[in-house]
Amino acid sequence: MARFSGVPFLLVLLACVAASSAHRAKQTAFVAGLTNKTVASTVPSNGDVTPYGCFVVPRTVGKLRRDNVLINAAEPVGLSTALVVLQSGWVIVGNTPTTDGTSNTIMRGSIFVLDAFGTVRAEIKNSFINGPWGATVAEFQSASIAYLFVSNVVAPANGTIVRWTLTDIMRADDRSSRPPRFTDPTIIADNIGAVLDPAAVVIGPVGLGYRNNQLFVSDEVHNRVLHFNNVIFRGNPDTNPAVVTSDNALQQPIGLTLTPNQNQALIVNNLNGNLVDFTIPAPGTQLATVTVSNFGAGSLFGLAATINQNGQKKVYFVNDGDNTLNVLE
Numbered sequence: 575m576a577r578f579s580g581v582p583f584l585l586v587l588l589a590c591v592a593a594s595s596a597h598r599a600k601q602t603a604f605v606a607g608l609t610n611k612t613v614a615s616t617v618p619s620n621g622d623v624t625p626y627g628c629f630v631v632p633r634t635v636g637k638l639r640r641d642n643v644l645i646n647a648a649e650p651v652g653l654s655t656a657l658v659v660l661q662s663g664w665v666i667v668g669n670t671p672t673t674d675g676t677s678n679t680i681m682r683g684s685i686f687v688l689d690a691f692g693t694v695r696a697e698i699k700n701s702f703i704n705g706p707w708g709a710t711v712a713e714f715q716s717a718s719i720a721y722l723f724v725s726n727v728v729a730p731a732n733g734t735i736v737r738w739t740l741t742d743i744m745r746a747d748d749r750s751s752r753p754p755r756f757t758d759p760t761i762i763a764d765n766i767g768a769v770l771d772p773a774a775v776v777i778g779p780v781g782l783g784y785r786n787n788q789l790f791v792s793d794e795v796h797n798r799v800l801h802f803n804n805v806i807f808r809g810n811p812d813t814n815p816a817v818v819t820s821d822n823a824l825q826q827p828i829g830l831t832l833t834p835n836q837n838q839a840l841i842v843n844n845l846n847g848n849l850v851d852f853t854i855p856a857p858g859t860q861l862a863t864v865t866v867s868n869f870g871a872g873s874l875f876g877l878a879a880t881i882n883q884n885g886q887k888k889v890y891f892v893n894d895g896d897n898t899l900n901v902l903e
């Protein structure tokens with residue numbers, strides 16, 4: 575009797591495996607059934623017209639309203655899609671300036687920290703900041719500490735990801751609060767590849783998405799999306815990340831966001847006007863491709879997926895073709 579006791583157990587195990595792979599195969603694309611709509615023009619009163627990053631405000635704090643979308647343009651800060659809003663209301667913006675809008679004059683730049691009223695309260699500038707190009711954040715129940723991940727694309731960085739530990743995070747709607755401290759910079763990924771480009775300024779790692787100690791990064795140079803493990807704790811660069819997906823519908827993946835349930839990711843392409851929806855973790859499956867810009871190459875940058883307080887799916891993205899903020903909903 576004893577020697578058969580493993581059989582039903584094995585069958586149950588196989589049944590579970592079959593059920594979970596069937597479940598995986600049946601996963602519906604987050605963007606299935608959504609249609610595009612223009613939300614707003616991004617041409618502000620100062621006349622700058624080029625939107626890059628895009629982030630959905632997680633909580634109402636100061637002037638920030640939950641579910642509203644923040645975007646950054648190339649003025650007053652330099653080029654970058656790096657834009658993060660902490661739950662406490664601090665806004666973190668990458669700044670990679672050029673004097674003429676081309677890669678010929680690109681500089682290493684800085685990171686700005688704004689309070690919840692939009693006032694610049696700090697500028698971080700040091701040897702770990704080399705053309706901040708994309709960013710994401712890991713936040714926890716206790717909002718006094720967070721991990722910020724920033725990609726860098728200007729030499730000497732050849733496509734790095736730096737993890738910052740943000741400490742002493744106070745409320746950003748109190749003018750007496752000090753901005754978070756940027757501590758313990760650690761290079762957790764190196765040599766992803768970053769090359770100056772006459773059209774796109776830089777081709778390199780742009781979109782970052784975080785879930786559960788894992789980081790997903792769009793790698794434009796190799797036309798793929800990478801999956802890094804143990805990103806909260808590692809003390810050195812991960813030289814062997816897994817590949818989530820590559821080629822097929824990918825055409826230089828630029829902005830990246832995770833879906834709210836965190837089992838899919840969305841990227842937009844630099845070389846055409848398409849958005850691609852695929853499963854995570856690695857190895858992932860491409861589930862859907864949607865044309866979201868009729869302006870083709872160079873029109874898409876940042877995007878952000880959310881389910882709002884009314885339970886509606888929204889995928890916000892900027893379009894530099896007509897300088898608008900758009901939504902798939």
Ligand SMILES: *[C@@H]1O[C@H](CO)[C@@H](O)[C@H](O)[C@H]1NC(C)=O
Nearest residue numbers: 732733764765766767768795
């Ligand atoms: C930069 O990264 C690319 C892509 O991974 C690699 O081929 C190249 O050798 C790296 N360059 C340097 C100077 O390390």
Ligand SMILES: CC(=O)N[C@H]1CO[C@H](CO)[C@@H](O)[C@@H]1O
Nearest residue numbers: 609610611847865866867868
């Ligand atoms: C890029 C794209 O697909 N744009 C479409 C958005 O939706 C309108 C109609 O609602 C279409 O005319 C656009 O072509």
